Amino acid sequence: MTQPITHALALDRNRDTRARERFVSGLRGFVLNDLAATMRTDFESAVATNLEKEAGDKVLDGADVHRAIRGREIFKAYSSARCTAQQMVWDVVMDSIEKQRGQLNNTGKSLADKPKAGGTLELDPDLEIPRYVEAVDVHLMPGCYYKEYGGEDLAAGALYDQGLNVFAFGAMGRELNDIGWSMANFYKNRFADRRPRRILDAGCTIGHNTLPWKQVFPDAEVHGIDVAAPCLRYAHARAEAMGVEAHFHQQSAEDIRFPDNSMDVVFSSMFLHELPNKAIRQYLAEAHRVLRPGGVLLNMELPPNDRMAAYDQFYLDWDSYYNNEPFYKDFRDQNPKELTVAAGFPADGYFEGVMPRYTYTDEEDFIAMALADPEFGEDTGRLSDVIFWYGFGSVKQG
Numbered sequence: 001m002t003q004p005i006t007h008a009l010a011l012d013r014n015r016d017t018r019a020r021e022r023f024v025s026g027l028r029g030f031v032l033n034d035l036a037a038t039m040r041t042d043f044e045s046a047v048a049t050n051l052e053k054e055a056g057d058k059v060l061d062g063a064d065v066h067r068a069i070r071g072r073e074i075f076k077a078y079s080s081a082r083c084t085a086q087q088m089v090w091d092v093v094m095d096s097i098e099k100q101r102g103q104l105n106n107t108g109k110s111l112a113d114k115p116k117a118g119g120t121l122e123l124d125p126d127l128e129i130p131r132y133v134e135a136v137d138v139h140l141m142p143g144c145y146y147k148e149y150g151g152e153d154l155a156a157g158a159l160y161d162q163g164l165n166v167f168a169f170g171a172m173g174r175e176l177n178d179i180g181w182s183m184a185n186f187y188k189n190r191f192a193d194r195r196p197r198r199i200l201d202a203g204c205t206i207g208h209n210t211l212p213w214k215q216v217f218p219d220a221e222v223h224g225i226d227v228a229a230p231c232l233r234y235a236h237a238r239a240e241a242m243g244v245e246a247h248f249h250q251q252s253a254e255d256i257r258f259p260d261n262s263m264d265v266v267f268s269s270m271f272l273h274e275l276p277n278k279a280i281r282q283y284l285a286e287a288h289r290v291l292r293p294g295g296v297l298l299n300m301e302l303p304p305n306d307r308m309a310a311y312d313q314f315y316l317d318w319d320s321y322y323n324n325e326p327f328y329k330d331f332r333d334q335n336p337k338e339l340t341v342a343a344g345f346p347a348d349g350y351f352e353g354v355m356p357r358y359t360y361t362d363e364e365d366f367i368a369m370a371l372a373d374p375e376f377g378e379d380t381g382r383l384s385d386v387i388f389w390y391g392f393g394s395v396k397q398g
């Protein structure tokens with residue numbers, strides 16, 4: 001179940017609001033665990049055999065499964081309930097934000113004005129919001145990440161923070177930072193001889209997966225970049241409220257304003273699947289430029305389609321068709337190794353991993369699984385009560 005946000009920017013919610021949130025989280029859990037399991041069973045028992053027979057020698061993919069399943073009642077029930085629950089996530093949180101926008105912005109400002117943890121915020125009012133952010137309310141989130149409602153606004157950040165909390169029904173860790181803890185600990189164990197001094201998070205949103213890197217590597221300078229000012233204001237205030245030093249900058253990952261060879265690690269978390277192919281390639285080339293020789297690129301992402309069974313391809317690509325995620329499938333159809341090589345990384349520097357959630361797993365088990373050869377299964381990258389994160393990256397030629 002949802003774990004309460006405890007930092008100083010957490011929205012005040014009365015008993016009715018908390019009950020609505022619990023209902024929406026519970027509905028999402030029911031759809032993504034129970035209805036999803038029923039839909040899979042229906043496919044396996046009533047659709048798969050005919051589909052395979054008709055396909056003959058052709059290898060089935062997610063698009064074939066999508067076509068075959070679209071008319072099934074369970075698919076319609078699942079999709080309709082999932083779309084409705086998604087809209088309800090934002091509705092319930094927006095209601096809270098509208099009642100306390102002024103208070104939220106004041107709390108943010110006082111945390112930012114006296115940054116006790118020593119973090120910084122650098123905004124660039126002239127930065128152009130990329131069209132792929134500006135033109136889409138991605139995953140149906142009203143106003144997307146960048147919309148501002150006046151003043152030194154933090155609303156989009158609060159919407160993402162509390163929205164993700166309701167959305168994830170407790171599956172993404174306390175303070176929603178399990179991916180950050182998992183990535184930083186994956187890096188720490190895979191590159192055990194390294195002591196990174198400068199770390200960059202691309203597409204950091206509210207910095208929830210940025211801060212664990214500072215907690216795992218306290219001597220490092222940790223930076224997060226994003227194009228969305230209200231999320232960055234929130235990220236800075238949130239980091240200060242949590243007492244973790246981090247530096248946030250309004251920059252595009254397509255045009256990173258750090259010098260060549262200046263970073264030991266460039267990472268991203270659930271970022272690439274929201275970018276068109278051209279922007280992904282440009283970000284990876286920029287990551288390569290700012291990494292020092294021997295520096296490490298790491299992206300935690302949705303798993304590539306060609307590593308998944310046809311049903312699991314379909315299941316994850318659902319968002320591309322029904323959840324305002326226009327680039328999701330295109331990204332998953334790419335070969336991550338080829339992407340890194342095209343950006344200048346050596347083929348033999350490439351690595352990938354599939355790992356359990358760090359903050360839910362015994363440390364030794366986490367390390368053993370994270371460092372093993374990746375095994376792809378129905379729980380890889382699929383939000384449910386059991387989820388395994390997928391990551392890929394490369395080491396810049398030393």
Ligand SMILES: C[S@@+](CC[C@H](N)C(=O)[O-])C[C@H]1O[C@@H](n2cnc3c(N)ncnc32)[C@H](O)[C@@H]1O
Nearest residue numbers: 145203204205209226227228252253254269270
């Ligand atoms: C799905 S969110 C990333 C989530 C976050 N990293 C996490 O761990 O949950 C995508 C973020 O990328 C940002 N973004 C989109 N295009 C960008 C770009 N070209 N440069 C930097 N940030 C960008 C969006 O504003 C948004 O905050």
